[in-house]
Amino acid sequence: MTSSSLQERVAAKLLADCGATLTDFQPLLGGHSGLTYRATTSTGDVVIKAVPEGQRSIGRHDMLRQAHILQALAGTEVPVPRVVVVDEIEPAWFAMEFVAGESLEPVLDDPAVDPVLAANRMRRAAAVLPRLHEVDLATIAGLADPLTPADELERWAKTLGAVPPELIVGADRLLELLRSDIPEPIEPTLVHGDYRLGNIISDGLEPVALIDWEIWSAGDPRVELGWFLVFADGSNFPGVGREVTGLPSAEELVALYTGAGPALPELNWFDALGRLKMAAIMGHNLRRHREGRHHDPDQEKLPDTINRLIETGTALLRP
Known part of the structure; x- marks a missing residue:
């Protein structure tokens, strides 16, 4: 789906399910499974993981499967983001909380890390x-x-x-x-x-x-x-x-x-x-x-x- 049509779907779903108003919608680079965006809303930031237009929720683009395991791990000792909303209509997508912090791969990332x-x-x-x-x-x-x-x-x-x-x-x-x-x-x-x-x-x-x-x-x-x-x-x-x-x-x-x-x-x-x-x-x-x-x-x-x-x-x- 185009970013504009996805943005419209995200805005409508977050408003209907969470009472949150979408105020900004920007791509997050670096991922290799589907489309990833950071969405700013009236109740806080979320990360959107979406199936690309023309694809279905299978293989590495299976966002519903990813949402499923995150939901299954909620409440366990495994640290995972909280799933906020899931939209199963194809191309499927889900929103999870934006977790503040830093990720690094010390032997590969550029610039060098401490x-x-x-x-x-x-x-x-x-x-x-x-x-x-x-x-x-x-x-x-x-x-x-x-x-x-x-x-x-x-x-x-x-x-x-x-x-x-x-x-x-x-x-x-x-x-x-x-x-x-x-x-x-x-x-x-x-x-x-x-x-x-x-x-x-x-x-x-x-x-x-x-x-x-x-x-x-x-x-x-x-x-x-x-x-x-x-x-x-x-x-x-x-x-x-x-x-x-x-x-x-x-x-x-x-x-x-x-x-x-x-x-x-x-x-x-x-x-x-x-x-x-x-x-x-x-x-x-x-x-x-x-x-x-x-x-x-x-x-x-x-x-x-x-x-x-x-x-x-x-x-x-x-x-």
């Missing part, structure tokens, strides 16, 4: 993650069957398979190693799917809102932890990121996550899976750029990082 702040926020994120994984899955209506480690691997193998081999040299060997020794699943949990500091709004050190829920599922919590660890080491991103002095080690972050609980088995496999996933995503983005589907010269910086992720992932699993 390393002490980054390290402490990363520690808090690791300590808060168990809140998400402790949510009772029975309280979430319509939940699909949990994804096993094998399911996750094949999901990303498909993405990898769509990337020209010359952009992901060595990925076939990493995929072979992952397939050769797939861990047995452990008790499934709620999984955000993209848990990292860039998707956490913090007030000082404390996480106040976990955002960007487009790929949540039930699954193996080690998949989430392995992905989080990819962003704790700037050496994973040569050419596009930076190494940040003082960031906690993977061992420290895992210890903060497990607390006094039992050790998590076979974490190296999930660490390697996280690197494969990132290599597949970056390879896909680079392919789209080179094919002219999404022109972005910065994508030409990715080959060194893709190679590094594949090489280090392979090293984690090599006999």
